[in-house]
Amino acid sequence: MPVVQLVPGHYPARRAAQVAQHYLNTQHGSPYRWLQVERVLSATLEEVADKGMKYNVTFSVKDGVSEKSAGMCSAEVMFPANEVQSLPLQAPPSQAPPQVHCSCEDLLKTNTTVEEDALYQHLKSNASVLVDAQYIPDSFGYIAPEMRPIWHLGGAASSFVMLKESNENTLYNLAQLANVTQLESQNDTLLFQFHVLLHEMVSQEIISWKLQASWCPAEGVRVLSAEWQPKCHHCVVPPTNTTLATTPPS
Amino acid sequence: MAMLGSAGLLVLALFLQSGSGASYRAVENGQQDLQLDKYNYTTYHPMDEIFTWMEQVVKANPGLVSSQVYGQTYEGNNITLLKIGLESSSRKKAIWMDCGIHAREWIAPAFCQWFVKEILRTYKTDERLNLVLRNVDIYVTPVLNVDGYRYSWINESTRLWRKTRSASREADCTCYGTDLNRNFYANWGMVGISRNCLQQRAEDILCFLTIHSYGQLILVPYGHPQISAPNYDELMRVGLAAAEAMKGVHGMVYTVGTSPDVLYPNSGSSRDWARLTGIPFSFTFELRDKGQHGFRLPEEQIGPTCEEAYVGARSIIGYVHDKAFNLTTTTATVPVTTPSAAAAATGALWSALLACSLATAALL
Numbered sequence: 001m002p003v004v005q006l007v008p009g010h011y012p013a014r015r016a017a018q019v020a021q022h023y024l025n026t027q028h029g030s031p032y033r034w035l036q037v038e039r040v041l042s043a044t045l046e047e048v049a050d051k052g053m054k055y056n057v058t059f060s061v062k063d064g065v066s067e068k069s070a071g072m073c074s075a076e077v078m079f080p081a082n083e084v085q086s087l088p089l090q091a092p093p094s095q096a097p098p099q100v101h102c103s104c105e106d107l108l109k110t111n112t113t114v115e116e117d118a119l120y121q122h123l124k125s126n127a128s129v130l131v132d133a134q135y136i137p138d139s140f141g142y143i144a145p146e147m148r149p150i151w152h153l154g155g156a157a158s159s160f161v162m163l164k165e166s167n168e169n170t171l172y173n174l175a176q177l178a179n180v181t182q183l184e185s186q187n188d189t190l191l192f193q194f195h196v197l198l199h200e201m202v203s204q205e206i207i208s209w210k211l212q213a214s215w216c217p218a219e220g221v222r223v224l225s226a227e228w229q230p231k232c233h234h235c236v237v238p239p240t241n242t243t244l245a246t247t248p249p250s
Numbered sequence: 251m252a253m254l255g256s257a258g259l260l261v262l263a264l265f266l267q268s269g270s271g272a273s274y275r276a277v278e279n280g281q282q283d284l285q286l287d288k289y290n291y292t293t294y295h296p297m298d299e300i301f302t303w304m305e306q307v308v309k310a311n312p313g314l315v316s317s318q319v320y321g322q323t324y325e326g327n328n329i330t331l332l333k334i335g336l337e338s339s340s341r342k343k344a345i346w347m348d349c350g351i352h353a354r355e356w357i358a359p360a361f362c363q364w365f366v367k368e369i370l371r372t373y374k375t376d377e378r379l380n381l382v383l384r385n386v387d388i389y390v391t392p393v394l395n396v397d398g399y400r401y402s403w404i405n406e407s408t409r410l411w412r413k414t415r416s417a418s419r420e421a422d423c424t425c426y427g428t429d430l431n432r433n434f435y436a437n438w439g440m441v442g443i444s445r446n447c448l449q450q451r452a453e454d455i456l457c458f459l460t461i462h463s464y465g466q467l468i469l470v471p472y473g474h475p476q477i478s479a480p481n482y483d484e485l486m487r488v489g490l491a492a493a494e495a496m497k498g499v500h501g502m503v504y505t506v507g508t509s510p511d512v513l514y515p516n517s518g519s520s521r522d523w524a525r526l527t528g529i530p531f532s533f534t535f536e537l538r539d540k541g542q543h544g545f546r547l548p549e550e551q552i553g554p555t556c557e558e559a560y561v562g563a564r565s566i567i568g569y570v571h572d573k574a575f576n577l578t579t580t581t582a583t584v585p586v587t588t589p590s591a592a593a594a595a596t597g598a599l600w601s602a603l604l605a606c607s608l609a610t611a612a613l614l
Contacts, residue, residue: 007511009505009507009512010507010511010512011511011512011513011514014512018541036540036541036542037540039503064542134406135406137543137546137548138406138546139294139403139406139409139546140293140294140546140548140549141543141546141547141548141549141551142548142549143548171541173541173542173544174544175410175544175545175546176410176546178406197410199410199541199544199545201465201513201514201541202514204412204429206410
């Protein structure tokens with residue numbers, strides 16, 4: 001199949017760039033760096049026999065922490081052939097995750113070492129007062145200033161799942177950290193348990209995951225385990241006296 | 251079905267009365283604990299505050315703003331719109347705006363309130379807007395999915411609710427609710443019941459704007475990838491002019507296109523339904539942001555978002571008004587073209603469909 005030029009503003013280019021965004025956050029995300037696609041500049045698509053659909057996208061990124069431009073990236077995103085489509089209402093079937101190669105200019109020009117070290121020392125030394133928070137952001141979009149680094153950290157951790165779960169028919173964003181708990185750690189990395197709500201744009205579903213992630217400035221963010229949460233555990237029986245009420249959540 | 255009929259007639263009455271100068275519901279006992287001049291347009295408001303605000307807006311603007319209940323929801327809440335327009339001896343055209351079809355998109359009702367506020371603040375000094383209000387009545391529904399919006403305010407666990415609150419017979423908690431923006435077309439069959447009830451306001455609706463979030467998009471018909479609107483080129487030009495004007499406010503980029511081009515293919519949206527019925531200009535606004543905050547857009551972004559969206563809506567309204575009244579368009583980059591024959595041919599019956607279908611969808 002020949003290489004097809006895609007319109008940068010159209011959804012195929014946007015979705016491929018979003019996958020690259022999640023990839024970048026798995027590599028470079030931290031409590032003080034959260035990368036977001038700003039604008040897709042060009043995109044091509046090529047079907048590679050027996051391998052899958054290969055997108056090449058160039059895009060500008062901004063840092064969602066400083067709200068400053070973070071340079072230009074070009075990425076190759078390969079969605080493997082014979083992928084199983086994710087059905088958000090059911091347990092996600094295992095699918096081969098997209099393969100991403102990405103290079104960026106000026107991506108890390110903002111040095112966050114000082115802030116990261118300070119946060120690390122603070123969280124490490126406060127072992128008796130571990131982070132335990134919920135609803136970041138709250139219903140009104142508010143995030144307490146001291147929780148913003150944790151939100152970004154949860155965003156980076158969520159990107160591991162959003163990258164793995166992505167295919168050509170998805171567009172994932174983090175909707176909320178429903179809960180975050182710092183766990184006691186036996187070594188120099190900090191440990192966190194996240195309950196995250198992801199919004200999948202194409203199905204318009206909210207998808208719930210529990211993640212255990214580690215972080216330290218030297219190693220960055222890593223996800224140690226990720227567990228999809230069945231939807232009905234979070235269902236609430238409506239407060240009306242309808243005779244058609246659903247079964248209460250277990 | 252009986253309920254559908256009566257609800258449809260309610261709205262029908264609204265449109266029938268609008269041409270004959272009949273009086274609208276007068277608000278006499280608005281709650282006084284919420285003062286209109288101190289109303290905060292840069293916070294999110296729960297349903298009851300919005301209803302009170304609507305009553306106060308009507309009370310404070312006699313002869314300019316009236317309200318009308320045009321349907322009831324599944325849970326028995328009123329669906330209410332504000333009609334804004336100056337008195338005119340000639341028959342007026344109409345512009346439609348709805349917000350809050352999807353419960354969790356809180357920025358949308360916030361924008362509808364901002365939009366009304368801005369019109370009321372500027373119509374005396376803004377000659378252009380004054381002319382629009384003499385020629386056109388603007389119908390604004392701040393919250394269409396009242397049940398869903400109320401539900402999204404209960405607590406954090408209900409905040410991301412999208413659909414209505416109609417119950418399904420399935421004993422499956424995922425089956426609560428109807429997505430109002432996927433079922434407009436599906437309701438067409440029922441709507442057809444009322445086809446004969448109203449024909450005199452055909453082609454009077456100039457423009458249909460439905461406000462959503464998020465993604466920073468201006469969507470034009472249609473959602474089906476194989477169907478192109480007969481005035482697609484013009485819709486794109488008007489949408490692009492709006493996006494350009496919006497970018498000039500805070501530098502935010504809004505992408506313009508059909509849903510299957512820039513978002514995803516879909517069917518049953520109110521935008522498509524409006525265009526199918528013959529309303530020549532139909533747009534969906536997907537407001538801020540692009541996903542960083544999503545539905546939980548921080549309140550400090552309400553003001554900037556509404557400022558740019560107002561300019562975008564104003565751009566579109568200016569164009570459709572000038573075209574309808576044969577004025578030199580204010581957006582010089584957008585040439586005026588004659589309406590397509592197809593649009594004119596399907597223009598009949600729009601108001602009955604609009605009226606009845608909205609009521610129908612709300613009852614599901």
